[in-house]
Amino acid sequence: MLSQPVNRPLPMRHFADELPAAQPDGEPSAPVRAMTAAGEANRERILDAALACFARTGLSGTRIEAIAHDAGLSKTNLLYYFRSKNALYLAVLTRTLDMWLEPLRAIDADRDPREALGHYITAKLEAARDHPEASRLFALEVMQGAPMLSAVLATDLKELVDRKVALLQRWQSEGRLKPHEPHHLLFQIWATTQHYADFATQVEQLTGASLADPAFFEQTRKAILASILGSVLP
Amino acid sequence: MLSQPVNRPLPMRHFADELPAAQPDGEPSAPVRAMTAAGEANRERILDAALACFARTGLSGTRIEAIAHDAGLSKTNLLYYFRSKNALYLAVLTRTLDMWLEPLRAIDADRDPREALGHYITAKLEAARDHPEASRLFALEVMQGAPMLSAVLATDLKELVDRKVALLQRWQSEGRLKPHEPHHLLFQIWATTQHYADFATQVEQLTGASLADPAFFEQTRKAILASILGSVLP
DNA sequence: ACCACAATTGATCGAATGGTCAAGTCTGTG
DNA sequence: CACAGACTTGACCATTCGATCAATTGTGGT
Numbered sequence: 001m002l003s004q005p006v007n008r009p010l011p012m013r014h015f016a017d018e019l020p021a022a023q024p025d026g027e028p029s030a031p032v033r034a035m036t037a038a039g040e041a042n043r044e045r046i047l048d049a050a051l052a053c054f055a056r057t058g059l060s061g062t063r064i065e066a067i068a069h070d071a072g073l074s075k076t077n078l079l080y081y082f083r084s085k086n087a088l089y090l091a092v093l094t095r096t097l098d099m100w101l102e103p104l105r106a107i108d109a110d111r112d113p114r115e116a117l118g119h120y121i122t123a124k125l126e127a128a129r130d131h132p133e134a135s136r137l138f139a140l141e142v143m144q145g146a147p148m149l150s151a152v153l154a155t156d157l158k159e160l161v162d163r164k165v166a167l168l169q170r171w172q173s174e175g176r177l178k179p180h181e182p183h184h185l186l187f188q189i190w191a192t193t194q195h196y197a198d199f200a201t202q203v204e205q206l207t208g209a210s211l212a213d214p215a216f217f218e219q220t221r222k223a224i225l226a227s228i229l230g231s232v233l234p
Numbered sequence: 235m236l237s238q239p240v241n242r243p244l245p246m247r248h249f250a251d252e253l254p255a256a257q258p259d260g261e262p263s264a265p266v267r268a269m270t271a272a273g274e275a276n277r278e279r280i281l282d283a284a285l286a287c288f289a290r291t292g293l294s295g296t297r298i299e300a301i302a303h304d305a306g307l308s309k310t311n312l313l314y315y316f317r318s319k320n321a322l323y324l325a326v327l328t329r330t331l332d333m334w335l336e337p338l339r340a341i342d343a344d345r346d347p348r349e350a351l352g353h354y355i356t357a358k359l360e361a362a363r364d365h366p367e368a369s370r371l372f373a374l375e376v377m378q379g380a381p382m383l384s385a386v387l388a389t390d391l392k393e394l395v396d397r398k399v400a401l402l403q404r405w406q407s408e409g410r411l412k413p414h415e416p417h418h419l420l421f422q423i424w425a426t427t428q429h430y431a432d433f434a435t436q437v438e439q440l441t442g443a444s445l446a447d448p449a450f451f452e453q454t455r456k457a458i459l460a461s462i463l464g465s466v467l468p
Numbered sequence: 469a470c471c472a473c474a475a476t477t478g479a480t481c482g483a484a485t486g487g488t489c490a491a492g493t494c495t496g497t498g
Numbered sequence: 499c500a501c502a503g504a505c506t507t508g509a510c511c512a513t514t515c516g517a518t519c520a521a522t523t524g525t526g527g528t
Contacts, residue, residue: 476521496502
């Protein structure tokens with residue numbers, strides 16, 4: 001049984017905690033005094049270190065002390081900035097989520113379908129190359145049933161995807177795309193691009209290369225584009 | 235510091251332990267007496283329960299007691315069959331690996347490329363439908379750098395993949411497949427099919443359906459076949 | 469220079485949990 | 499039936515790890 005949280009006053013550094021912050025900004029409404037520059041920097045370093053650790057060993061697999069060590073702080077000091085491991089995990093997730101969803105938003109009704117989808121695939125593959133930890137973090141989270149993210153996924157992501165699916169359907173009805181269940185198209189793009197981040201170990205073991213290698217990146221991009229665009233463009 | 239393992243005699247049930255068993259069969263070389271029928275059944279139930287648990291919460295996230303509970307045994311009794319959590323985890327992995335790789339082996343030089351690849355994709359999608367936990371287990375393991383599987387992956391899987399890649403290249407040089415980097419073809423098949431198992435939560439949240447629904451399964455299969463076969467068949 | 473509060477630390481607590489031990493009970497075989 | 503050894507159990511140990519607390523140091527603003 002958990003002991004009642006007591007809810008004593010204590011440091012205002014702990015804002016984006018268990019529940020999504022009331023202020024979407026993430027900043028505390030009226031802290032008595034602003035956070036020191038060093039403090040801000042520490043927060044960032046912690047979040048970076050936490051992302052790396054959580055992406056590598058998952059929530060339960062990472063010791064809070066390892067994160068602190070990687071960030072160059074003591075465990076206790078880390079707990080000063082984030083009241084609990086769960087709070088830190090959630091903070092990392094939310095901080096990364098926007099960046100992760102952004103490319104999808106860029107699929108715009110004004111653009112040419114071929115160009116929009118091509119850009120999207122390229123952007124996703126670049127994200128897989130530049131932020132593989134973010135990809136792995138979400139993969140781990142979603143694969144385990146998204147215990148912390150299900151709410152956001154069911155609302156924000158769902159809504160965003162619904163909009164894009166509608167757009168793809170419109171393009172289809174206008175004859176600018178071949179008939180093709182839009183959801184599957186999205187899944188296919190996600191799956192193939194993220195595969196190179198999530199399973200980088202395997203990819204490297206089998207091909208000897210990684211997305212960090214520009215030639216391999218371009219080869220991969222071409223392969224994905226050919227397969228996916230080929231099946232949806234008229 | 236770990237205390238020296240002591241290595242006392244003790245029960246012979248513990249065979250496939252930390253390291254891959256000397257006997258690939260997995261059976262102890264000459265047990266004083268054979269395992270009881272009930273014992274065998276328990277072993278299986280433990281492995282089943284462990285697969286489900288590990289796939290849901292990962293190695294560090296599952297308590298050994300939860301597995302025991304799901305299998306209907308006491309924790310101590312489970313530890314009688316598997317000397318440690320790691321040993322059990324490894325046993326689950328190896329037991330599942332063969333089943334997981336089998337469809338790839340079925341890609342045969344004698345068969346027609348279209349038929350062989352079509353069968354492979356279908357088989358992988360069926361596996362994703364019928365054994366999503368196995369898919370998730372491997373995904374978790376590989377995403378974390380395959381700490382327990384890297385040896386097997388680097389040898390068995392690598393060798394198998396090399397053979398199939400060579401076959402695909404031969405088909406290409408014979409003009410029976412369009413030129414297409416074979417590794418990417420395999421990755422694409424793996425990524426798209428496994429996606430429906432690994433990210434089932436997300437798929438269900440966004441589409442309201444799962445592979446368990448025959449109509450959705452068939453729709454998915456068609457979509458994947460169209461995209462992948464379309465890009466490699468002449 | 470002072471002071472309120474941010475930042476940092478080391479000691480410590482307590483629950484969770486992997487694993488051990490000693491003592492059984494059950495069962496197939498001679 | 500007797501017994502060796504498979505199977506089962508509950509008590510217990512040791513450690514890890516998240517989290518708390520009290521106390522100290524650093525620092526920005528007046």
